[in-house]
Amino acid sequence: MFFEKTTIEDIYETYCFDKKLRNLLVGVLESTEIEFRTHISYHIAHKYGALGHLDSNNFIKVSFHEKYISVIKSEINKNREDLFIKHHRTKYNGQVPVWVVMEITTFGTLSMLFNNLKIEDKKAIGLIPSWPKNL
Numbered sequence: 001m002f003f004e005k006t007t008i009e010d011i012y013e014t015y016c017f018d019k020k021l022r023n024l025l026v027g028v029l030e031s032t033e034i035e036f037r038t039h040i041s042y043h044i045a046h047k048y049g050a051l052g053h054l055d056s057n058n059f060i061k062v063s064f065h066e067k068y069i070s071v072i073k074s075e076i077n078k079n080r081e082d083l084f085i086k087h088h089r090t091k092y093n094g095q096v097p098v099w100v101v102m103e104i105t106t107f108g109t110l111s112m113l114f115n116n117l118k119i120e121d122k123k124a125i126g127l128i129p130s131w132p133k134n135l
Contacts, residue, residue, distance in 0.1 A: 033110075041102040042099075050099075053113065059118065064116040071109050071112070072105065075104050075109065076104065
């Protein structure tokens with residue numbers, strides 16, 4: 001939809017602004033995503049063990065966890081030629097620890113995992129405030 005009196009220069013300026021903003025955000029978003037992955041995998045590994053992400057008892061909803069397992073199996077299969085995946089598939093009978101899975105998951109899969117964590121785990125990771133919401 002175009003607004004009346006919109007010029008090609010207006011469109012180009014909007015495009016340039018969008019491009020500059022995107023370039024500014026990419027670095028921040030990338031480091032934030034890496035930090036997010038790190039905190040989640042560290043917490044799960046220390047609290048539940050290297051394979052704690054595979055146990056549905058460590059999560060809120062079993063159905064969401066089953067979907068997560070299906071997605072990571074697919075992602076492991078897609079990345080089966082990567083050296084670190086080959087290593088775990090051969091040396092550890094295909095058991096891939098949470099910190100390795102974090103290297104190949106999409107942000108969507110990471111979000112799926114995080115959303116299904118128990119509240120106390122989200123709080124421990126530091127992404128949910130521990131104070132009451134009514135304050």
